[in-house]
Amino acid sequence: MPQVRAWFCRLFGFFRKNRREAEMAEEMQQHLDLLIERNVAAGMPAGDARYAALRQFGGVEQIKETAREQRMWRWADEFVQDVRFGGRMLWRTRSFSILAILCLTLGIGTNAAVLSWIEGILIRPYPLVAHQDRMFALNATTRGVTGFTGLSYPEFLDYERNSILFESFIIDRIMGTTLSVGDRAERASGGIVSANYFDALGVRPFLGRGFRPEEGTGRNAHPVTVISYRTWKDRYAADPNIIGRNQILNGVEHTIIGVAPEKFHGTFIGYSFSFWVPTSMQETFDTTGYKLEDRGARWIEGYAFLKPGVTRKQAEAELSASAQRLEKDYPETNRGHSLSLLPLWKTPFNQAANMSSTLGITMAVVFFVLLIACANVSNLLLARSLLRRHEMTMRLALGAGRRRLIKQLLTEGLLLSLIAAAGGIAVAYWCRNALVLAFPSPAAGIAIDLPGQIDWRVLAVSIAICVGATMLFALVPAIQASHIDLSGALKSEGAGVVSGSSRSHLRSGLVLVQVSLSFVLLAGTGLLLQSLQRMQNTSPGFSTNVIVSGADLFSAGYNLERAKAFATQLLDRVRKIPGVESATLARLMPFSYGTFSEAPLEIDGYKPAPDEQLNSSYIEVAEDYFKTLGIPIVAGREFRRTDDENAPPVAIINETLAAKYWPGKDAVGQRLKVKDKWLQIVGVAKNVNYEKKLELPRSFFYVPLRQNFFASNNLLIRTQESPGAIRAALAHEVRALDPTLAPTAPFRVQEQVDRKGYTQRLAATLIAIFGAMALFLAAIGLYAVMSYSVSQRTREFGLRMALGAGAADLLRLVLSRGLLLTAGGIVIGVVAALIFTRLMTNLLFQVSPRDPVAFGAAIVVLGTVAFVACVLPAWRATRIDPVRALRV
């Protein structure tokens, strides 16, 4: 107790100490002076008078101390009293307290955990980067073309040179290579970055150094690389003498000059990078040639940091002035090109856009859950407030002040919400890890780097919302108390037969809110689960059982001739492996993260409209591609081994392309012109999904790999064997051809398909979890309201029974009210859901956002749960003993 007192003295004294102290000292001094005067008047000499007065008064400091205690003590005393009483009340109504605390805890905890991710993934995605608030993505666009189009290197330098409002510009272009260390080969993502990259980000390498300014320029002049911490650990066994070692990247020896710090994964939302090279090495990592001096080659993705105090608008004005100048100086390459800034979470060239829709919906969902939790606690508090009306009346009658009552109720509310907040923090920390476990595993290659810490601001907001709601509703009994007509209340309380309905409206309102919010969540969950199921059950049009592997010849430094010979021999050898049904090569595997080639088309005999731009994506594939992937050829034939550089150029088109330019006619035998070359169409293939399942039918065509060779290809194998079983045989065949090469670890295309659907599965999982939680909370809410109203109406039910009502009548009476509320909530929920689910159209696959099955299921589930929540209290009502009920 003394500690509490001391604590309060300090807390209280903090605000008013000085004034109070001065007043107290002055008052006592005046008292002493009066005493002295009186003594002097009585004839004492001045010295004696003062001495006598002091003795009479006593020890001034001791008195002050006692006085101080008196003042503080009362405050502390009351507080301790309130806390004790509040604690006792919470303990006495344990089930109420546990429910309320549980609701708040879940609400606060999950909200904080999820908002922290969102904040971490989208708002400050790069944990080690300083000043992310001033970091923006460079959004290079071209008039007439939708989306991001990229910058060329000379352009980038011009912007950098002409700017005064920017602190720095950085380039960060994602690329991939095969990283072979020892006999292990692995696909790795890396970044081609400007030499100032690490300095501008404020990221200090953990070992070695970052890039020097001169390392950014000179064609292939600086083969140096900084590797990631994870690469250093996993691939180089955390070798402390790594700096200065050489590593072949894309066939060129690079010197490892640095290791990035542990938490730095690059600046690309959705992937974690393994290494970085300076811009001077661009050509080594780009199959399409040297671009540092080509103003028309737009390949750069990057960011800019604004100077402190500069607004995005000002900076964009400067950029657009630069863009106009460039347009004038270099009309043939720069006409229609412009540059603007986008916040990091809208970055156009990484996974941010994919993630933000998922996370946006998750955020809304979690917020709903928080609202439901608040409504729940409010409901519980309201229910209890009615129970306590008698207590409040009694206290008032016994002379308690209204302020005192309010203080006590607030203390109780505070106690409740503080316990819940503590629980919420625990849940938030736990959730962060536990929810990750609930996630579908993201598979190798896509690293979604979930931030490790809970953002305290997020936590504070969640707690504030909950504490606010709790306190607000905790006060209701006090507000009621102020309207109580004492004598009337004391008399009528406990004697009334039918309870008043004044506050039941508020409570019903809260239940309506809960039920309708839960409905929206359930309907959304239903839609997502359904679309997930459809997505999983729908074939993309090819066999996902096919195994992907390959030897990265480009990275190994093969030239085209050598690579071609190697590829031919490898195919022959692989086809002879027991269990292999067929094998082929393709520049990209289906659903790859890479982008298909795209080219403008000319169609023999087709006159495009004046502003019609004919173009289409295509892929380079070897013979047996369609057989291996199981894509039906609807007309003509599949590619043959003989479709090589010596044969006339040919192509196979898909149904969409055929229907578009040769409607109703046979496309086989027709011609189309791509890159100044006429290709003869030899076949029409069935449409498939090319990049993802959420994809509209698009034009697409295939050309023989031998007529358009690339050194880095994917080997696709059709077999009933598992990837693990085929691995050794595959490695054997590759080694037989080149002992220095290792094949990349084989896996099924299905894995890649799953990876591509990850966002959808993530969203569905999250929403399913929160939907279930919302349902649970809503059930608690309904149950609390119903059982409370039953307990309130005990006397009424007793009377009804005494007058001849049967159990069935009472059951009906109670149930009808609960179900009416539920029905009302569902009606509101349906309307809200119709609005809300439209926002998630882009997450849905072959499911309408108003899908009747999902809505129907939500109605059934919610209705059932509500029924159960109401039946229990209703059943209790039928068990009331009329004699006892009326006597009480």
Next chain:
Amino acid sequence: MAKEKSDLVYGTLDMLILKALQHEPRHGLGIADRIQQMSKDILRVEQGSLYPALYRLEAQGWIKAAWGVSENNRKARYYELTSAGRKQLAAEKDHWLRITRGINLVLSGI
């Protein structure tokens, strides 16, 4: 004046202070004087317990304080009864009278 032992019955100081303030606001010394005078010098308030009691009463909202000027033109803090204080005084007085009547009856019995 020599320091005397308190003649007050334990716990009655608050009530006496309230009573002393019944008709007009007074400062600390004035309250002590008034109690002494009303009790015909039987009761003397120990100065040391006066101020803690005053602050306690103030914190309870039964009296309130304001700076004023004393009879000999000095600045002094004057205490005044609040309406809650008046009620409290009445309650305590009732209580006291009942108790003392009881005690008297006991003491005067044979």
